[in-house]
Amino acid sequence: MSAPLAAAVTGVSLWSPSLPGFAFAADVLAGRAEPAATPLPRPAPALLAPTERRRAPDTVAIALEAALRACEMAGADPRALPSVFASSYGDLPISDWMCATLAATPTLLSPTKFHNSVHNAAAGYWTIGTGCQRASTALCAWQATFGAGLLAALVEAVADETPVLFVAYDVGATGPMATITPSRGLLATAFVLEPAAAVARPVRAHLTATLETGQAGESGAPVPPRWDAAVGPNAMRAALALVAALASGRADALRFDVGRGTRLAVGVQPAGGGPAP
Numbered sequence: 001m002s003a004p005l006a007a008a009v010t011g012v013s014l015w016s017p018s019l020p021g022f023a024f025a026a027d028v029l030a031g032r033a034e035p036a037a038t039p040l041p042r043p044a045p046a047l048l049a050p051t052e053r054r055r056a057p058d059t060v061a062i063a064l065e066a067a068l069r070a071c072e073m074a075g076a077d078p079r080a081l082p083s084v085f086a087s088s089y090g091d092l093p094i095s096d097w098m099c100a101t102l103a104a105t106p107t108l109l110s111p112t113k114f115h116n117s118v119h120n121a122a123a124g125y126w127t128i129g130t131g132c133q134r135a136s137t138a139l140c141a142w143q144a145t146f147g148a149g150l151l152a153a154l155v156e157a158v159a160d161e162t163p164v165l166f167v168a169y170d171v172g173a174t175g176p177m178a179t180i181t182p183s184r185g186l187l188a189t190a191f192v193l194e195p196a197a198a199v200a201r202p203v204r205a206h207l208t209a210t211l212e213t214g215q216a217g218e219s220g221a222p223v224p225p226r227w228d229a230a231v232g233p234n235a236m237r238a239a240l241a242l243v244a245a246l247a248s249g250r251a252d253a254l255r256f257d258v259g260r261g262t263r264l265a266v267g268v269q270p271a272g273g274g275p276a277p
């Protein structure tokens with residue numbers, strides 16, 4: 001990357017059963033509230049028709065909730081935004097069910113379950129529900145998924161000079177997969193990213209991003225303590241460092257793995273503030 005990628009965040013969202021919404025999570029982060037004592041059930045994907053809503057798995061429900069809320073904050077028309085959807089593992093419970101069914105009673109394999117097992121299911125449901133005909137990308141990069149997805153969304157926003165919706169989500173593993181796949185609970189985040197040179201909406205923060213050699217673990221930001229226990233060991237936990245910087249309104253310097261010994265260094269600068277550290 002010859003020059004930093006510069007983009008503005010105009011919308012951000014967060015959903016987990018104990019932190020149901022960005023505003024609520026920001027209050028928890030600031031000590032004004034406590035995580036929900038009783039975890040909430042997954043949100044209903046209101047964008048979808050009743051039949052599709054009933055069939056939608058947890059991955060789709062939380063991804064669409066986060067995507068819609070980020071677009072609402074930005075005041076952006078979902079139909080007008082190209083999108084990047086990132087999930088480390090896709091729908092693990094459905095994958096576990098399909099493997100068990102294929103091993104024991106293969107003739108009972110459900111077409112609906114198979115339809116929902118594909119990695120781009122959430123992206124597909126989003127385009128159906130919103131009527132969006134812009135380009136959509138679904139990607140995974142194991143434990144580097146959030147960083148890889150953020151990089152892809154930033155590159156697209158800057159190169160194509162267009163706002164981009166970035167959605168990152170993961171759910172918990174079940175069955176034998178739970179012994180080898182480090183993910184628990186539900187977590188989804190979303191961001192509307194706009195090229196800094198052409199942003200037309202109110203800005204929450206400015207981002208500058210460059211690629212570096214090294215693993216993010218050497219200096220990556222931890223999950224804020226007030227969110228740590230509430231979220232648990234979800235595979236998309238890395239996203240919380242960026243969400244926390246945006247929720248607190250502070251300048252920050254974050255690093256995210258993008259794979260193969262490379263990390264994405266992201267400077268976060270609140271709108272109207274001084275230089276990021």
